[in-house]
Amino acid sequence: MxxxxxxxxxxxxxxxxxxxxxxxxxxxxxxxxxxxxxxxxxxxxxxxSRALPHETWLAGKFLADYTATSSSPPLADALMRQHGLQAETGTWFVVQPVHFHIARDHLVLTDPRQLVLPDAESRLLFEAARPLFEEAGKTLVYGDAATWFVQADDWSDLHTATPDAACGHNIDIWMPRGEAELAWRKLQNEVQMHWHMHEVNAEREARGARPVNSLWLWGGASMAHGTHAPAxxxxxxxxxxxxxxxxxxxxxxxxxxxxxxxxxxxxxxxxxxxxxxxxxxxxxxxxxxxxxxxxxxxxxxxxxxxxxxxxxxxxxxxxxxxxxxxxxxxxxxxxxxxxxxxxxxxxxxxxxx
The missing domain is CATH 3.40.720.10 (Alkaline Phosphatase, subunit A)
Structure with missing residues (x-):
């Protein structure tokens, strides 16, 4: 047919x-x-739900063991392969540089598409963040300006949300949940502090662009356990x-x-x-x-x-x-x-x- x-x-x-x-x-x-x-x-x-309806629909078509409320679709491995990277073992997540803006009494995730982050700026921010990940025992890998990856085998229990599900909302509701959530927040806060006075953000603010002031973690896939197997x-x-x-x-x-x-x-x-x-x-x-x-x-x-x-x-x-x-x-x-x-x-x- x-x-x-x-x-x-x-x-x-x-x-x-x-x-x-x-x-x-x-x-x-x-x-x-x-x-x-x-x-x-x-x-x-x-x-x-930690993924939007169309994301859930796609996950149901292409991924095994994914439910709408459990976590974001385990796409890290697919996105890594799209960038010519290969992760055969361990647990990997997508990491995206993002902007949080301040609402009346909470922080809100801005749609990452609105950052328009050039590759040169992203690489400088990546190099500033990488030593912090290494100190935490995590491997940070560059994909493109908007998409990085981190290997974090001991974070496999984290339930994360896609950036599109979270954007426009209070981030506290959508932050990663699980035993490793405090470890992620500690690392996230350290990166935020290092980026606060970074030359990239100073130049962005000088030209009226939003600063890149945080990271969003999602898409965790445990390669060795087949959570990314086709449905x-x-x-x-x-x-x-x-x-x-x-x-x-x-x-x-x-x-x-x-x-x-x-x-x-x-x-x-x-x-x-x-x-x-x-x-x-x-x-x-x-x-x-x-x-x-x-x-x-x-x-x-x-x-x-x-x-x-x-x-x-x-x-x-x-x-x-x-x-x-x-x-x-x-x-x-x-x-x-x-x-x-x-x-x-x-x-x-x-x-x-």
Whole structure:
């Protein structure tokens, strides 16, 4: 069967703004797909889950022994391989340089995407932090400007949260929990103190950029114990635009098409494909709904129009739309046959709560 699953993180607008936002949308192709689709599932998530619904959905597809409330998905090994690094043993975590901003009575994690941290600055901060990790008996490894890794075998019990689940919230709720949490906080505080007067942050603040004032730990994977094993053998034959997830064990058996467009997908004719369209995520996390509308319009033009045409022409047999927000997920399935229901008018009503 020629089927494409399309995952749209934050494709569901917030309940209190949904009517106003959808009134401003001009997305007839998406409206056609949604209105004539069959509802497949609807799921609510704990608002304090340590991964967002779309992250949990992906983890369920590609990773074993992961539950929505336990910890962030164990992605450290997949991300390391994406950066050309290999960790065969031990427990590894993702470490991201981040910015905490001060709210009225607590600290809040800013979306790491907003840091726009150049490689040169990141490497200087990395070199300042590495001796502190070594003193604590931990190995710190550089991946790229936004992504570092640490081996911490005695921290394997830590329950962590993804940065996207935590950003915009009081960090105390989302900090790592477990027997090693105090050890992590001690090391985190030491890094924060060393970075406070670092030349990189002085230069960033001088030009009006946010300082890099902390680290975020997540994605712990214990290589020797198989916690990163695939949930099932190759749930997809092809994946598209899957970024770091493309090298997760359950996804790596598929053909992973990185930066591709809708034409590439139609030409690939995947037997069972997964497409990740995550352009709505950053504006939603920033509550920038004007930009969210703009990005939805771009998705309409670049993706939904062409994929609808492919479905109507039989080049795709079936499309599933998986849409999420911060606490919910809805899935709809549409086929060429269901598109013939001409009496059902195109509508975005299924995006309403």
């Amino acid at each position: 020629n089927q494409l699953d399309i995952l749209l993180p934050f494709g569901l607008p917030p309940a209190d703004l949904a009517k106003d936002l959808l009134r401003q949308c001009n997305t007839p192709a998406l409206a056609m797909l949604l209105a004539r689709a069959k509802a497949l599932q609807s799921e609510s998530f704990d608002p304090f 099932s053998a190759a749930p997809y034959t092809d994946t598209f635009r899957l970024h770091g997830w493309g090298l997760a064990p359950g996804a790596s058996a598929a053909r992973n098409h990185g930066d591709c467009d809708a034409f590439d997908i139609v030409l690939a004719r995947p037997r069972r494909g997964l497409l990740l369209l995550d352009a709505l995520q950053a504006p939603a996390l920033a509550a920038d709904w004007g930009n969210w509308l703009q990005q939805l319009q771009i998705l309409e033009t670049n993706w939904f129009v062409l994929l609808l045409s492919a479905l109507q022409g039989g080049r795709l047999k079936h499309v599933n739309l998986i849409l999420t927000h911060n606490t919910g997920l809805a899935e709809y399935g549409v086929s060429k046959a269901s598109l013939r229901k001409f009496w059902i008018k195109p509508s975005l009503d299924r995006l309403l709560p």
